[in-house]
Amino acid sequence: xxxxxxxxxxxxxxxxxxxxxxxxxxxxxxxxxxxxxxxxxxxxxxxxxxxxxxxxxxxxxxxxxxxxxxxxxxxxxxxxxxxxxxxxxxxxxxxxxxxxxxxxxxxxxxxxxxxxxxxxxxxxxxxxxxxxxxxxxxxxxxxxxxxxxxxxxxxxxxxxxxxxxxxxxxxxxxxxxxxxxxxxxxxxxxxxxxxxxxxxxxxxxxxxxxxxxxxxxxxxxxxxxxxxxxxxxxxxxxxxxxxxxxxxxxxxxxxxxxxxxxxxxxxxxxxxxxxxxxxx
Numbered sequence: 001x002x003x004x005x006x007x008x009x010x011x012x013x014x015x016x017x018x019x020x021x022x023x024x025x026x027x028x029x030x031x032x033x034x035x036x037x038x039x040x041x042x043x044x045x046x047x048x049x050x051x052x053x054x055x056x057x058x059x060x061x062x063x064x065x066x067x068x069x070x071x072x073x074x075x076x077x078x079x080x081x082x083x084x085x086x087x088x089x090x091x092x093x094x095x096x097x098x099x100x101x102x103x104x105x106x107x108x109x110x111x112x113x114x115x116x117x118x119x120x121x122x123x124x125x126x127x128x129x130x131x132x133x134x135x136x137x138x139x140x141x142x143x144x145x146x147x148x149x150x151x152x153x154x155x156x157x158x159x160x161x162x163x164x165x166x167x168x169x170x171x172x173x174x175x176x177x178x179x180x181x182x183x184x185x186x187x188x189x190x191x192x193x194x195x196x197x198x199x200x201x202x203x204x205x206x207x208x209x210x211x212x213x214x215x216x217x218x219x220x221x222x223x224x225x226x227x228x229x230x231x232x233x234x235x236x237x238x239x240x241x242x243x244x245x246x247x248x249x250x251x252x253x254x255x256x257x258x259x260x261x262x263x264x265x266x267x268x269x270x271x272x273x274x275x276x277x278x279x280x
């Protein structure tokens with residue numbers, strides 16, 4: 001591992017060193033971590049050491065976060081080109097953090113390391129996709145990193161079976177694609193904490209005006225909704241429709257938060273709120 005960025009200290013831990021994984025002998029560790037974090041069955045093709053080696057030698061990013069000599073985070077990506085505009089950017093396909101290290105700042109250190117690597121290649125923008133009903137990921141992408149949700153893609157990967165053994169009913173793989181401007185200092189998402197509009201906040205899948213912005217409600221913790229397939233499907237469909245409509249009207253997702261403090265008895269505590277703002 002060479003060209004490490006400055007060590008990043010994760011909360012409650014020692015320094016985490018982030019940098020490219022260039023030794024091919026260490027690439028299987030990244031694949032094993034990816035499989036473990038995503039709980040992939042043996043038949044899932046996932047990612048291979050050979051693919052990662054190809055990326056290392058052909059402009060891709062293969063980034064590791066290490067605590068001592070232990071790999072605790074991994075991200076990889078490649079150069080992409082917008083089919084409509086021709087813009088060239090770096091596409092981050094995946095980023096995972098060991099479960100024992102989640103919530104301790106490793107994810108942020110990993111993305112900052114990937115950012116520094118991409119900037120060194122001469123590219124200034126990065127894109128990636130995430131499941132828009134997962135509020136924790138939305139908050140990290142939009143508020144912690146300062147990326148912006150600009151595009152919605154239905155069933156990006158095709159229907160996908162869920163559940164501990166991936167044998168559950170298939171569900172859509174709708175994704176919100178974000179863009180991260182790498183040229184400035186990383187900054188959090190814009191906008192105040194969500195407050196009631198006309199005495200209330202929007203329900204799951206509902207978008208309501210908030211001044212010049214829109215607020216869109218989503219489950220605060222998707223894992224509590226996921227075991228109810230019928231309800232989960234209805235929420236997904238409503239969020240899909242709301243995002244497609246808003247983005248089609250020129251809005252972008254700039255934040256996903258929960259109220260910082262109770263704003264009234266009617267404020268639900270099981271809901272997070274996207275803030276969507278017109279792109280200017």
